Amino acid sequence: MPCRWGGIFCCRRRRWRGAEAINNQFESLLGGLRDLQGQAETFLGSLLRPWNAYQVLIVLALLAAAHLLRAVLAPRLHDWMRTRSGWPKWRLRVLVVIHRRLRMIFFVALIWLTYMVMREATWPSRSYILGIVANLALAWLIVALTTRLIGNPVLRAVVRYGAWIWITLRIVGLNDETGEVLEATAIDFGETRLSLLTLLHAVLIIGALLIAARFITVQASARIQSNEDISPSMQVLVVKVAQVLFYGAAFFVGLNAVGVDLTGLAVLSGAIGVGLGFGLQKVVSNLVSGVIILLDKSIKPGDVISTGDTFGWINALGARYVSITTRDGKEYLIPNEDLITGQVVNWSHSNDFVRLDIHFGTSYADNPHEVRRIAIAAAESVDRVLTDRPTVCHITxxxxxxxxxxxxxxxxxxxxxxxxxxxxxxxxxxxAFREHGISIPFPQREVKVLEGSRLATTAPGGAATAE
Incomplete structure (x- = not known):
């Protein structure tokens, strides 16, 4: 009986402590929101002062001037860009990005010029808002330009807007209060505490590391693919290994930087790996087969192969499949395992030379020596038929x-x-045969009616008659 009542008291004590912790978090959240509200009211109230209002009007005038400059100069820049079609692609991409951000570039240049003039000509307090807007505009422009390196649109948008918000709060001076509010909004999982601030840090850090990993991967891929000493299949293998290493390192380093314990993740990944090993045997088999194909160099991009009823050239080697484009424009995705276990004819494995055979027949009245000579000359007169490799004709x-x-x-x-x-x-x-009078025979059948036999025919009316 005492144990029973003691257990009830312990359960009530835990519930009371949990409610007290939630209440403390709620009070902390409300306190942070009150601080943010107070500072926002103070800042908005300061805008009603004469010099602050003048600075706001200057910012609006500079925005209008930047818009007019873009309207005048953007079409001219666009026409000039169209005349630079021979430039490298990376230069054209830079010009396109600059063309899209002309308004912001003009505004940043104008606001910083105005801010430096105002700072030298007036008191610092009369250019305070201009300084904040100039720093914000420059930071936003840098973030907008650098996040173009992120290929994934969703990740690019998350990193861009997250960086804009964090930079804005830091420049305005609200990062401490906002950090307290975000830290107070948290969920506890045992000894682990997950807050909004931790999630934002994780997104920003992992996003920055992924940007760096993508930049390094793209540069390394360009260097590897331009190296003619490395075979195409080995280039694909090295590029894929580099992508896995760099992106994996960026992800795990980002998790470690925000304080995530990777020990539990390792145990979880091991358990998931065992389950995937049983459930995704075909997928794993195709992945391993793809690595084997890249290592033994049996096929590579550009090779002409035929497997089963499919004939075409290899367009790309994927981690799970090989892309083959046929002459009729169809693209077949053949699993790597089929290329390892099945029979594959590689028409260009060691070289590009291919021998083709054609069968034909001529009449017994034609001279075989003339037929062979005329056939060889006719074949060598066709485009794409090689003359440096002998064309032969034999009687079979x-x-x-x-x-x-x-x-x-x-x-x-x-x-x-x-x-x-x-x-x-x-x-x-x-x-050639028509020109030289050589005939191509074909089977002929003769029908003979024996003497005394009768041939039955059918009249138009359907009645049978005998002749």
């Missing part, structure tokens, strides 16, 4: 109604198609 047998031949010739551009080159060679043979 004596058929029922023709002498059978095989014509073999070489090409070195299988990406241009195989069916079309065969068709062109057939047309060249047809023209």
């Amino acid at each position: 047998g004596f058929g029922d109604s023709s002498v059978d031949y095989i014509l073999r010739f070489w090409i070195r551009d299988p990406t241009g198609g195989l069916t079309n080159i065969r068709g062109n060679v057939y047309l060249a043979l047809w023209d």
Whole structure:
């Protein structure tokens, strides 16, 4: 009985402590909001003073001037940009970004010039608001330009607006009060306390690290892809490994910087890995097969391959699949595992030379030596057929109604198609044989009516008659 009542008292004590903690957090949150409200009222009230009102009017006038400058100079800059089509792409991208931010660039230049003149000509108090606006405008412009390096639109928007808010609060001087409010808005998970301030720090730090990781990855990828000593498949492998390493390091360093304990994350990732190993066997198999393909260099981007009924050239090597583009414009995504376990014909594995065979037959009345000479000359007259590699023609047998031949010739551009080159060679043979009087026989059947037999026919009315 005492244990039972003691347990009830302990339970009530825990509930009372939890309610007291929530009440303290709520009081802290209200106190921070009151401080923010007081400072905001003080700042808005100060705008009613004469010199502060003049500074606000100066800011509005500078905004109007920046808008007019953009309206006049933006079309001229755009026309000048169109004449620079031969410039590198990164320069054109920089010009496009500058063109989109012309109004802000003009405003920053005008506000800083006005602020320095006012500071030298008047008292510092008469240019205080101009200094705040100038710092804000410059910081916002820098954030807007640097966040263009983030490729993901959602992440770019989160980092950009988060940086703008944090910089604005810091310049205005409200970062301490805002930090107290955000810190008071928190959720406790045992010994771990997760607040809005921690989440914002995590987003900003991880976003900045991801920007740096993307910049380093892009630069490293450009250097690797421009190195001709590295094979295309090895270039793809090195680039993917670099992306995984840099982005993974940025994510984990960002979590560690905001105080997240990675020990529990390691245990959780191990448990998830075991579950994924059973549930995603095919996905893991394709990933491993993709690494094997990159390492053994059996296929690489640009190779012409055929697997099953699919014939085309490799467009890209993915982590899970290989993209193959066919002659009819279709793009097939073939899993990496199928290329490892199945039979693949690589028409350009060690070189680009491909030999094609054509079978045909001629009449027994035609001279085989002339037929071979004419066939070789006709094939070599077709574009894409190589003349530095010998074209040959051989007799393969004596058929029922023709002498059978095989014509073999070489090409070195299988990406241009195989069916079309065969068709062109057939047309060249047809023209050459007609010119030299060589006939191409075809099976003929004769029907003989034996003496004394009767042939039954059907009349138009449907009645059978005998002749």
